[in-house]
Amino acid sequence: MRLAVIGGVAAGLSAAARARRCDPSLDITVFEKGPAVAWGACGLPYYLEGRVRSVEDLVVYTPEYFRRERNIAVRTGCAVVAISHSRRQVELAGGERAPYDRLVVATGARLDRSIDGAGHPGIFTLSTLEDARRLRCFLxxxxxxxxxxxxxxxxxxxxxxxxxxHGLAVTIFEAASDVLGRRDAALTDFLRKHLERFRIELRLGARVEVVEPGSVAGVPCDLVVLAAGWRPNAELAAEAGIQLGRTGAIRVSEHLETNLAGVFAAGDCAETTHLVTGRSVYLPLGTTANKTGRIAGANAAGRRERFPGVAGTCIVRVCGIGVATTGLSEAQARKEGLDAVEARVEALDKPRYFHGEPVTVTLVADRGARCLIGGTVIGPEGVAGRINVLATAITSHLRVEDLEQLDLAYAPPFAQVWDPILIAAQQLAKSM
Amino acid sequence: MRLAVIGGVAAGLSAAARARRCDPSLDITVFEKGPAVAWGACGLPYYLEGRVRSVEDLVVYTPEYFRRERNIAVRTGCAVVAISHSRRQVELAGGERAPYDRLVVATGARLDRSIDGAGHPGIFTLSTLEDARRLRCFLxxxxxxxxxxxxxxxxxxxxxxxxxxHGLAVTIFEAASDVLGRRDAALTDFLRKHLERFRIELRLGARVEVVEPGSVAGVPCDLVVLAAGWRPNAELAAEAGIQLGRTGAIRVSEHLETNLAGVFAAGDCAETTHLVTGRSVYLPLGTTANKTGRIAGANAAGRRERFPGVAGTCIVRVCGIGVATTGLSEAQARKEGLDAVEARVEALDKPRYFHGEPVTVTLVADRGARCLIGGTVIGPEGVAGRINVLATAITSHLRVEDLEQLDLAYAPPFAQVWDPILIAAQQLAKSM
Known part of the structure; x- marks a missing residue:
């Protein structure tokens, strides 16, 4: 039995590795169009910043490792240009054809480069290791x-x-009226002011249609980075008759199978299900790519595992502050037709004698079901832990009255006796 | 309508404050035998350490604050010596009697001082602000x-x-074979070695029955601190006909009412329900005291709120490391008759370029129900957040397969793409 995997980053290699564990006899080949596999895309900004010294430090495994340790063939610089499912084969750039019995499509995503002028020198994007290297050299x-x-x-x-x-003056242009793809006026307002303190200007509702090397919409600049609009690399799949969803990404079942039997899709090229709305969404993130890759690989090897979906958890460090979101904002929930209630509190995360600092917690609940459906946490510390509690509560359909009574850890070096989450939950319970 | 509250620390003042919010017309009096109210008992070790400068810094509110801002009478230095429920009155040390319609008993706990020689100078305990002041002066x-x-x-x-x-050589004697009141050989072993590195000797299975100023069980010392055996201050309640549970603490309903109608109990003097076993336990902790105080206060003011119980979450900093537990250990679960499965992993909490450090996560599940029932997290950072995720999962009866797929936050400054919790959950799923 032959398994072909298209794409050798997070989802593709997770799929290949898991398929191998599930079936030691499987003949597995991974086709990667780029020069490297298994690199940490999420580390690129930190390479640019200088914290990561070399792009090689972002490469977790080599093709040789996979061949030797996992008995998986990894072919880099090897672009798949067509899938012929009726013949169960993929066609490579040089004309070679490789047969498969099962296929995992993990072609990833790219940043939108359709903006006029995107090809000029001095205009960059950051989808690949090579992109990052070019931009850092330029800097x-x-x-x-x-x-x-x-x-x-x-x-x-x-x-x-x-x-x-690196000392540059920075202006961010965002087409939407909000940041982080989340309709949340308070979050946007907080971030705009926070960025201003670090002399980063945020221009909202400012769609960029043309970029020139010397200026963007009247703002003079020596450098432009395009970081908007992740697009699924779904064309190859679509041409092979694989159905895309309304988001433009590959539609998959809960077993991560496409409409073609034996063909699975995972990672940034595929849709996923939002646990709150039950609807298909396109939320390309490294965590989901790894999880869906694992399950696609297991199922391609004959298992029948299920991916329940995502809470939509996202975290980002912005100039010393952690900003994390999960589930839906109040505005997003209302747009989905839910009767959403919101509570927001700011409270110290620890006692003052342990240098407690203010953390802002926003909770969103569905008034009818009395369940938590969203949350935001902003603060200098403990943000990941708190958003993860909210993501767990959303996944578990925890009711607000139980959220309020959660037995969260307390000792002065770590927390306050009333964690900001519990204070926010009390507020939320009062508003319902 | 008159509400009397016995005890002016965490549970008592939470009860009084919440009762006031629920019923502005209530006549509320808090009787506190000590000289201060609303002090943070959990801060005492940090006062001793020197991080908290003065015991006054641990006092959050004054009686005057409660009188002025909340219209609550707080009488310090005022010990209640008897409760006569048939007459609906409490008797104070000087003979004065104060009537009530509703009563909240929040008499707290004390450390065991029954050890022979406990009265000697040079032998200390740490139940009150005064205890802490004496010990720090001695140091x-x-x-x-x-x-x-x-x-x-x-x-x-x-x-x-x-x-x-403070530079002292320290030996800890523990009567049990485990630390932290948790049957967990791996946790105990870890802590013993960790303490050794900081030149703190841990002697297990070493019950101390006699202490002398100069030595304990052959270990010479200039100072002894008794920090074993929390006992509920339940005698006053028992003498008044309030039932105690098998743990020796006051038995309460889920509404925190005792067997006497209109008499509630909260905090360290009362039992609570363990969410995993459904059994009554005695786990005196500040978080539970605050939560149960609030609910007892609301119900004393005529509401009908429910306290579901505790997951048994506990966190402690030990020489630079956070150690946190929730639910049951595998051994405890087996003792409760559960078919427990355990998985333990050590993994980096962040990428190396963000100074990732190893975190140990232990998960315990019930094989039949496939639910998480316990967990331990040990590490230099992010311990509170991770144990809180586990406490939330236990409270929600999250199944192991859903735990494995939790949408936890990932970005390099905060986490790895596979959080140690998820890796442990994968291991656990394999063992089931």
Missing amino acids: LEKKPRRAVVVGAGYLGLELAEALRT | LEKKPRRAVVVGAGYLGLELAEALRT
Whole structure:
């Protein structure tokens, strides 16, 4: 039995590795169009910042490791240009054809480069290791002083901070009226002011249609980074007759199978299910890529595992502050037709004698079901832990009255006796 | 309508404050035998250590604040010596009688002082602000060099660290074969070795029956601190006909009412329900005191709120490491008759380029129900957040397969793409 995997980053390699564990006899080949596999895309901003010294430090495993330790063939620089499912074969760029019995499509995503002028020198994006290397060289050699970042998603914010660390003046253009793809006026307002304190200007509702090397929408700059609009690499799949969903990404079942039997899709090229709405969404993130890759690999090897979906958890560091969201914002919940209630509190995360600092917790509940459906946490510390509690509560359909009574850990070096989550839950219970 | 509250620390004042919010017309009096109310008992080790400068810094509110801002009478130095429920009155030390319609008993707990020789100078405990002041004076004035701590619960461990910070050689005697009141050989072993690295000796299975100023069980010392055996202050209640449970603490309903109608109990003098076993337990902790106080206060003011119980979450800092537990250990679960499965992993909490450090996560599940029933997290950072995720999962009866797929936050400054919790959950799923 032959398993072909298209794509050798998070989802593809997770799929291949798990398939191997499930079936030691499987003949597994991973086709990766780029020069490296298993690299940590989420580390690129920190390479740019200088914290990661070399792009090689972001490469977790080599093809050789997979061949030797896992008995998995990994072919880099090997682009699949067509899938012929009726013949059960993929066609490679040089004309070679490789047969398969089961296929995992893990072709990933790319940043939108359709903006006019995107090809000019001095205009960058950050989808690959090579992109990152080019941009860092430019920073170190050309010593640019002013940068424009297009997009205020997590990548745009991380890049803005990395550029600021290099001393550049930074302006972020965001087409939407909110940051982080979340309709949340309070969060956006907080981040705008926070960025301003670090001399990063955030322009909202500012769609960039043309970029030029010297200026963007009248803002002079030596450098532009396009960090808006992740697009699934779904064309190859679509041409092979694999159905896409309304989001434009590959539609999959809860077993991560596409409409073609034996063909699975995982990671940034595929849709996933939002645990709150039950609807298909496109939320390309590394965690989901790893999880869906594992399950696609298991199922391609004959198992029947289920991916329940995502809470939509996202975290980003922005100039010393952690900003994390999960589930839906109040505005998003209302748009989904839910009767949403919101509570927001600011409270110290620890006693003052342990340098407690203010943390803002926003909770969103569904008034009818009395369940938590969303949350935001902002603060200098403990943000990941708190958003994870909220993500767990959302996944478990925890009711607000039980959230309020959660037995959260307390000792002065770590927390207050009333964690900000519990205070917010009390507020929420009162509003319901 | 008159509400009397016996005890003016966490549970008592939470009850009084909440009762006031529920019923502005209530006549509320809090009787506190000590000189101060609303002080943070959990801060005492940090006062001893020197991080908290003065015991006054641990006092959150004054009686005057409660009178002025909440219209609550707080009488300090005012010991209740008897409750006559048939007459609906409490009797004070001087003979005065105060009537009530509703009563909240929040008399707290004390450390066991029944050990022979406990009255000697140079032998201390740490139940009150005055205890802490005496011990700190002794440390600063007498410059002792060697200390014995009796008890390896969280207080004993915190005290040992505080004494070590002052340069003393410290030996801890613990009667049980485990630390932190948890049957968990791996946790105990880890802590014994960790303490050794900081030159704190831990002697297990070593019950102390006699203490002398100069030595304990052959270990010479200038100072002994008794930090073992929390006992509920339940005698006053028992004499009034209030039923105690098998743990010796006051038995309460889920509405925190005792067997006497209109008499509630909360905090360290009362039992609570363990969410995993459904059984009554005695787990005196500040968080539970605050939560049960609030509910007892609301119900004393005519509401009908429910306290579901506790997961048994506990966290303690021990020489730079956070150690947290929730639910049951595998051994405890087996003793409760559950078919327990355990998985333990050590994994980096963050990428190396963000100074990732190893975190140990232990998960315990019930094989039949496939639910998480316990967990331990040990590490230098992020311990509170992770144990809180586990406490939330236990409270929600989250199944192991859903735990494995939790949408936890990931970005390099905060986490790895596979959080140690998820890796442990994968291991656990394999063992089931």
